[in-house]
Amino acid sequence: MSNKEKFISDITSGYTFQGSSMVLGAAMLDTQTIEGLQVKAPLKTFNRHGLIAGATGTGKTKTLQHISGELAKNGVSVLLMDIKGDLSGLAKPGVTNPKIEERVQKIGAAWAPHGFSSELMTISNQDGVRLRATVSEFGPVLLSKILELNDVQGGVIALIFKFCDNYDLPLLDLKDLKKVLQYASNEGKAEIEKEFGAISPATVGTILRKVVELESQGAEAFFGETSFDTNDLLRKDENGNGYINIIRLNDIQDKPKLFSTFMLSILSEIYQKCPNEEISKYPNW
Ligand SMILES: Nc1ncnc2c1ncn2[C@@H]1O[C@H](COP(=O)(O)OP(=O)(O)O)[C@@H](O)[C@H]1O
Ligand SMILES: [Mg+2]
Incomplete structure (x- = not known):
């Protein structure tokens, strides 16, 4: 042959x-x-991983x-x-x-x-x-990840989500999230701490700065209604x-943060x- x-x-x-x-x-x-x-x-093999490589x-x-x-x-x-x-x-x-x-x-x-x-x-x-997702749907775990929060800061985010959930407060976009964070470190502090435990204003301050950083990458266009299906x-x-x-x-x-936020969700x-x-x-x- x-x-x-x-x-x-x-x-x-x-x-x-x-x-x-x-x-x-x-x-x-x-x-x-x-x-x-x-x-x-x-x-039937197209549900597997693949790599296409070349110059x-x-x-x-x-x-x-x-x-x-x-x-x-x-x-x-x-x-x-x-x-x-x-x-x-x-x-x-x-x-x-x-x-x-x-x-x-x-x-x-x-x-x-x-x-x-x-x-x-x-x-x-x-x-x-336009593809969008609400902050609530995104959830505290992904959000903490994307904001690169440490355990303590992540704990505060989890608590904020719980608080909003308990009181039926919608967390749609990043503005909503910032408002609740501000409330939690000012006029709402005593009320929230009674029910959920202490929140340090310094921690909230750090989280707020990270949210603003995410916003500066254009993330407000992504967070909000109507969410993708x-x-x-x-x-x-x-x-x-x-x-x-x-x-x-x-x-x-x-805009690496916006991109990874989006991909994760x-x-x-x-x-x-x-x-x-x-x-x-x-x-x-
Ligand atoms: N299988 C093929 N046979 C002939 N020409 C091709 C083939 N695949 C791509 N081409 C041509 O080669 C050029 C480069 O292809 P492209 O897919 O853009 O390459 P890459 O993404 O690897 O840079 C294009 O002009 C395309 O039309
Ligand atoms: Mg190419």
């Missing part, structure tokens, strides 16, 4: 799966694409777009964190050209330019659906294709509402 024959036979047997799979491209040997020798990945210009972004589109076509909703702003092109059909035609021919998979049902979302002031991310379009949800984050790289929400066993709903996979 020649080198090439062995290569073809190895790839062919290596990429034979039961259930549906996604074509990623065609195999290359010594820089030559072997026509129709497809490289695939089983759909600039080697096709990482295209690969991500391709995988997103293929998942959407298989009825799976996709959530993309678009940090560089290069993924949103999925929303519009592209245009074909001789280079692409040649590539399609070599891979041996049908292809036509095609836009996907997409939703562009933002957590700052860009165009798109994970179910919206699972929508399908009228053809049964999954929506591709693209969160535009290209303007918040210089959305991921904890998704992990709670979308357990891994969802995959069993797709019997043909």
